[in-house]
Amino acid sequence: MISRIKVVNDVGELVSIFHAADTDVKRRLLLDLSTSWITMPMIEEKYGQEGKRALLYLDKIKLIESQWITGQNGPEKAYHTYYTSVQINLLGNLSDLADIIYATTMPEEELAKFEKKVESMIGNSDGVFIGDAAEALSMSQTLIRGLVRRSSVLQIKGYKITTINGA
Known part of the structure; x- marks a missing residue:
């Protein structure tokens, strides 16, 4: 596994980082995404609509990556965390x-x-x-x-x- 570090240099980016896991659903989803590739149907089944919104937020702040995989219903987009660590450098x-x-x-x-x-x-x-x-x-x-x-x-x-x- 490639180790990627998200470097936070802007004090404003802290808001995004803190809200990446500010609810139990976001926290559990982020942990799941850090261990495996997960499709939107899997997320909706496990976390419901809140999980879908959480995934869209994680995508907006660019903490996840996606790739196409072959699923039961043909090609599906799967998601995974892009970074393995966060480093905060700011003044x-x-x-x-x-x-x-x-x-x-x-x-x-x-x-x-x-x-x-x-x-x-x-x-x-x-x-x-x-x-x-x-x-x-x-x-x-x-x-x-x-x-x-x-x-x-x-x-x-x-x-x-x-x-x-x-x-």
Whole structure:
């Protein structure tokens, strides 16, 4: 087995790492993915809809890899963790750290409200600039980045926030 190390150099990436296993389903799925290749039907059978959402989140933050395997119903996509270890190398000021801790521990209901606000700012456009969102929501760019990294519906592309299904 090849040993790959995920190096975290950005304080904002901590939110993604901490939320990779923040529920029992995510934790168990991550452990299963680290030991074998698992298909989506296997995940749905064992973990239900929450397992499917967890897999999509792990894919969004690029902690898993996929490959096609031959299953009972023909070719199926199977998933496995890409990294075997995580190394955290960062230096941040206390205000950034406070924002990251807040983004990590924010209740799901508040995160959902944040996502809806940003989605309405995006509307039919190709995204909203992080700076514009920070100004409109009276939040720091670090907090915005942390919340977007935690989100299952938003992503950062360059300097813009977009929806995962959007541009």
